[in-house]
Amino acid sequence: MARLLTSGDIKSLSRGLQITPTKKWGQNFVVDANTVRRIAAAAKLDGEDVVMEVGPGLGSLTLALIEIARRVIAVEIDPKLALALPTTVAHRAPEEHERLTVVETDAARIKPEQMPEPPTALVANLPYNVAVPVVLHALEQFPSLRKGLVMVQAEVGDRLTAGPGSKIYGAPSVKMAWYAKARRAGSVSPNVFWPVPNVASGLVAFERIESPKANxxxxxxxxxxxxxxxxxxxxxxxxxxxxxxxxxxxxxxxxxxxxxxxxxxxxxxxxxxxxxxxxxxxxxxxxxx
Missing domain, CATH: 1.10.8.100 (rRNA adenine dimethylase, C-terminal domain)
Known part of the structure; x- marks a missing residue:
């Protein structure tokens, strides 16, 4: 079983890599192992799933996912983090580390040919500033995605799952409904992140539906x-x-x-x-x- 990262581990790794979480890429690292386990369990993965994890950061969630899934494809835009992740996983999950593949690119623009195989699930702690375009882009580009669980800003989660007639119902709500049935799957305390964000977070779960026969x-x-x-x-x-x-x-x-x-x-x-x-x-x- 993988040894999950603690708050101290996260900060130690950051110092060693000379990394400071940046607003540019919306980096807020999860430092609570219980939260990571909760997300991995709520994703309802099985041993055949190929997980696309967007923004793995230092590997908090990656370590929990790699225990369950057949393969984890981590899509990371930060070159330092992309380079360091395999070493961290090999050290803390020696029996599972070969299941990890890191793709260094922007998840909002990734194409199927950049992935080693089609993903079946999207599980991620998404940067708040790009959460909606990343989710919709992934659903458009990868018809193989059958399900997902993403952690997003609470307001974004409300928009993605809102129904007609609500003040928060908008384009993200309708576009999500084109691809999948989405629902709120819980809330997440700001205290499980480093640095602590000034907004609340929530989980959104979705299941792919058959594509409508329309343009x-x-x-x-x-x-x-x-x-x-x-x-x-x-x-x-x-x-x-x-x-x-x-x-x-x-x-x-x-x-x-x-x-x-x-x-x-x-x-x-x-x-x-x-x-x-x-x-x-x-x-x-x-x-x-």
Whole structure:
């Protein structure tokens, strides 16, 4: 069994590597072993899972994940941390360290060809400033991801799991619903981090759903337009997406033009995308000169 890192271990490793947690990369290292065990257990991994861990840092969570999963692929943007992680894991988990692969890159831009094999689960303590784009990018790029558990800023977790009609329901909520069923899976005290953040943290669990049979680009275009001007009625906000055809698209989709984006669920945004494509097919062709 791996020897997990304590608060003292984390600070000692940081000093040895001459690393200071930076706001640039949103680095807040988990220093509580019980929290790490809790996250690993809540992820519901099995011995066949290939885990994509984003931002492993000094290896707190990595050590817990590597005990369970068949393989952990740690995606780290910080060159010093990427270089040091294999040594830390080899020292503290000698029987499991060969299950670790480190990929030094930006998780918000990673492509499938950069991964040694397709991941089946995303488990990570995500930097607060990039949590939403990282999760959505991973779900888009890796259809193999079946499930995940991510630790994010509490407000971000609320946005990712919010339903229609809520003040915090927005583009991240709808886009997450395109890919997966997401739920809040608990809260995390700021005191388990070093340095201690000035915001609360929470866990978000998700399970992949079957991809909707619709044009994702168009659906997300409608989502961005609706929430880009969320105080405006759809007949106005959707003009940036559908132009002068906005009201015709709404009519074809059976959606009242006086509604606002925050009242629509993912199925209604899909209906809008389908209606726009249908309107395009039936629009009169410009006469040739």
């Amino acid at each position: 994702r680009v168009e659906v997300f275009g409608a989502v961005d337009a609706a929430f880009g001007q969320r105080r405006k009625m759809l007949r106005q906000s959707l003009k940036t997406w559908a132009g002068d055809r906005a009201e015709a698209v709404l009519d074809r989709a059976g959606i009242e033009p006086t509604r606002r984006g925050e009242s629509l669920d993912i199925a209604e945004f899909i209906a809008l995308a389908d209606a726009k494509e249908a309107e395009g097919e039936t629009a009169p062709r410009p006469q040739e000169a």
